[in-house]
Structures are given as C-alpha cells and as structure tokens.
Amino acid sequence: GAVVSQHPSRVICKSGTSVKIECRSLDFQATTMFWYRQFPKQSLMLMATSNEGSKATYEQGVEKDKFLINHASLTLSTLTVTSAHPEDSSFYICSASIPGPSTGGYTFGSGTRLTVV
C-alpha cells in the first residue's frame, strides 16, 4: 500500500520548452506532497511542499515561476518546469506523506530523469 506513481520516468526536451511531471497516489489520499531535485551522486534537495488545494511552499532559492507546482486533488500533484534550460537537467523525485499510523511516514515516486538539450 501507499504507492506513488511518477511519470514520465525519463524525458528529453528542447531548451525553451516546458515539461510536466505527474505524481499520483494510487491507494491513499495525499494531503501533502514534496518535490525534490537530485544531482548525480548527491542528496535530495527539497524544492517545495504542496498541500492539496493551496499554494505550494517553495524552499529558498527555488524559482516559483520556473517550477510550477499544482496539487489540485488529493491524488495528483504536478511539477511543470517552464522554459527549460540545460541547467534544469536533473533527477526529480516526488514524495507524499502517508496519512495515519504507517510504516514509513513518507513514500516516494520512482523519479523522473529530465534532460534538456
């Protein structure tokens, strides 16, 4: 239980275009979701926290207008990288908090490898 499905797993896009990454909770309601960015062989950097029905809270240094987060329902959160540039190439991972007493507290998507060419 408590599975988060993240799509796409890989995407290549041209510089200047926008890319949307979806994160769906399959068997629970995800009130709070988190978006992370990970550089090769490095730790996860929290980009933003989103709560269903409200605006996302972005971490310091993360451009709100570039990384648009929408959490319109209890089962879906999206991250849109707008006007992507090569420096946006990275591994993006979503996470959701698991409601109630649970094994892990948080569950993670399988990640999206974004390459901007």
Place this chain on the structure above:
Amino acid sequence: AQSVAQPEDQVKVAEGNPLTVKCTYSVSGNPYLFWYVQYPNRGLQFLLKYITGDNLVKGSYGFEAEFNKSQTSFHLKKPSALVSDSALYFCALSEGWSNTGKLIFGQGTTLQVKP
C-alpha cells in the same frame, strides 16, 4: 537547526561481512529518524524508522539501526552483506511526527559490496 550528517561518502565491504553506514543528527526536540535506500535511477525505498521506544530498530531486508541519544547517532547495520545491497543509502530526519513535516536528508553513502 536540524541537520543530518553521513560522514562517509562510500563504504566498501566484502559479501558476508557485517556492514555499518554511519549517521549523526542534530535536533532541538525529539528526533524522528529514517533510513532509505536508492538504486540507480529509482526513487527511495523505506528501510526503517525510529520514532520512540526500543533503541534497536529492525527494518526491511535484514537491516537494523541503533538509536544512540548520547552520541546523537543512528547507524545502519546488517550482520551479513549481500552484493545486492550495493546502493546509495540516505539517513533522514523529520521535523515532526505529523507526516507533514519536511524530511532533511544526509548527503548519502554509497555502499559497495564486493563478491
């Protein structure tokens, strides 16, 4: 401020030998600690957590971790390593046990288990 440190970038052990991946933390209140494992180009998989209670926590795939309050440590251990345990391991600290707090991650430790 809360923080998590994994002092070793890489740990190498031979298959069958015990392994330890170190983690230390800093927090003003009660710590809620987690270990996750990540395989290449994949998300994170939960191994175990410490909320309260016994200092020795048993988790998935034969892993366990010992919470040591005086040393502010939460080292991950396994009595006998497998080649398939080779992966990137993260220690993480939650700011609060409401499941809505942020997770603060350590830098990660690459575990290499040699046949």
